[in-house]
Amino acid sequence: MAILLLADHDGQTVSDATARTISAATAIGGDIHVLVAGASADAAAASAAALSGVSKVLLADDAGLANNLAEPLAALLVSLAGSYDVLIAPATSVGKNVMPRVAALLDVAQISEITEVVSADTFKRPIYAGNAIQTVQSGDAKKVITVRTSTFAPAAGGGSAPVEPVSAAADPGLSTFVGDALSSSDRPELTSAKIIVSGGRALGSAEKFQEVILPLADKLGAAVGASRAAVDAGYAPNDWQVGQTGKVVAPQLYIACGISGAIQHLAGMKDSTVIVAINKDEDAPIFQVADYGLVGDIFTILPELEKAL
Amino acid sequence: MKILVTVKRVVDYNVKIRVKPDGSGVELANVKMSMNPFDEISVEEALRLKEAGKATEVVVVSIGPAKAEETLRTGLAMGADRAILVETDAAVEPLAVAKILKGVVDAEQPSLVIVGKQAIDDDSNQTGQMLSALLGWSQGTFASKVELGADKATVTREVDGGLQTIDIKLPAVVTTDLRLNEPRYASLPNIMKAKKKPLDKKTPADFGVDITPRLTVLKTEEPAGRKAGIKVGSVAELVDKLKNEAGVL
Ligand SMILES: Cc1cc2nc3c(=O)[nH]c(=O)nc-3n(C[C@H](O)[C@H](O)[C@H](O)COP(=O)(O)OP(=O)(O)OC[C@H]3O[C@@H](n4cnc5c(N)ncnc54)[C@H](O)[C@@H]3O)c2cc1C
Ligand SMILES: Nc1ncnc2c1ncn2[C@@H]1O[C@H](COP(=O)(O)O)[C@@H](O)[C@H]1O
Secondary structure (H helix, E strand, O other): OEEEEEOOEOOOOEOHHHHHHHHHHHHHOOEEEEEEEEOOOHHHHHHHHOOOOOOEEEEEEOHHHOOOOHHHHHHHHHHHHHHOOEEEEEOOHHHHHHHHHHHHHOOOOEEEEEOEEEEOOEEEEEEHHHOEEEEEEEOOOOEEEEEOHHHOOOOOOOOOOOEEEOOOOOOOOOEEEEEEEEOOOOOOOHHHOOEEEEEOHHHOOHHHHHHHHHHHHHHHOOEEEEOHHHHHOOOOOHHHEEOOOOEOOOOOEEEEEOOOOOHHHHOOOOOOOEEEEEEOOOOOHHHHOOOEEEEOOHHHHHHHHHHHO | OEEEEEOOEEEOOOOOOOEOOOOOOEOOOOOOEEEOHHHHHHHHHHHHHHHOOOOOEEEEEEEEOOOHHHHHHHHHHHOOOEEEEEEOOOOOOHHHHHHHHHHHHHHHOOOEEEEEOOOOOOOOOOHHHHHHHHHOOEEEEEEEEEEEOOOEEEEEEEEOOEEEEEEEEOOEEEEEOHHHOOOOOOOHHHHHHHOOOOEEEEOHHHHOOOOOOOEEEEEEEOOOOOOOOEEEOOHHHHHHHHHHHOOOO
């Protein structure tokens, strides 16, 4: 069995999500080749080569691959697919964008966001916002898979796989990159953070969100998350949304502040090791999943908590 | 320009679903069904483009059981011009849905297809990307803003690190994210009017699509549950528990 794993990277290093996907690929079993596609991505390729379990890194270095546009990236994956039984990627925004395109071009189903490898052709995946878990068996000769990385541990370092150049496929020229507006922050990344402080609609404004949530997060060295309501209202940027349609996280400690606990939000955080909920409504559904609940007003509790740490 | 919008009938987002005790699936009898929320956003976007004079016709399409007609009527009541129901009682996987949609696109020749990012039942997040691939078109997924020009669309996309803006050549497939717009409600008079709007019925066979599933569902089970813990009385108690009981601080 040969597995082609599409790495997620920033040009410098492959992401934590990539390292976790290697663990999923290892569970499937077989030779794991990691594809690093981008422009000037040698450093990222070198970081992939150092992950244990990787037998080869393929580096596709091409200006047309700089921005992860779906069409040229899918064309590249399809051009390489012939030698592989499994094509796998983390369910990041890049993986979710490109892998279904690859699957359709190969005329196979995609198995989205697997949380467990049962055997080489059988996987578990959540449906209905994680309220049911399906076990599915694939009958396709080639398997296209995305991985919900929060349920797999990152592969260790210490590897030394060879890096081999591959050429980009012809760019169909259907889309062009215009610009990015990426949030920059020194805080840990949401999907790999050990602690997350998350704020909901109760914060009431972007100013209050910053005033009350951020100092507590910084004191804890935590990442910051938000409910959809907080993001929709503009209190927090879109990439902080945790939930069914946002990011799925499983930190050691998740502190939900002024979040009611809608099923769509729970879908993104209920696998956290310890959940703390702070809410003034003692009947808020979030308390049904919280290990420690504190009933009260976040505007008095959170500053007090920050001081007590 | 014509816009095609896909709408799926799914369990309403407010319903807490139950897994059947025998593991054969999810209990769907007597459960409230609605239009997939992302598809409401798609319909709204198409209607706004029409109202802005950038589109001339909005066609809604659904693949599903006879009852999916209700979902299409909701789209018509919101303001879509006509509907196409591709009727089947089988569960259709995203790849087969995309193949059927390609058949509809070949027949209808829209310049833009707006698809939801994700169906909230199967949580696949595949159909739009697959349709785009089968058509050989460009794709603008997870859109929070769409500006339609004559031969291209500028799409702002929600990505892991923030936002990305791309230009995509038309014809194109766009998939909608939550922040694209706030869908309107259908008014009572429009609900009445929608009953008379044209609705065509087709079958997957009309498009020559084999809908045999590629994946076999071996089992459907409840997730490992989480029990409610305890309520603490003060910040001091919380910090103590986190340090000394949970050991996470
Ligand atoms: C298709 C779809 C996808 C969705 N995806 C997501 C998703 O990915 N993530 C997500 O989060 N949601 C998602 N949602 C939205 C979800 O259904 C809820 O609407 C949302 O999670 C509610 O956010 P909230 O808890 O912040 O707000 P609310 O439900 O309004 O809760 C606010 C809470 O704050 C408490 N409160 C108010 N003031 C105070 C105070 N001063 N001190 C303490 N507590 C206070 C209230 O008691 C209440 O419990 C989705 C919905 C749909 C339809
Ligand atoms: N049976 C269907 N009928 C109409 N549209 C569908 C159907 N299945 C999926 N779609 C569309 O594809 C989107 C994504 O679905 P999925 O890929 O299943 O998550 C949905 O929001 C719909 O717009």
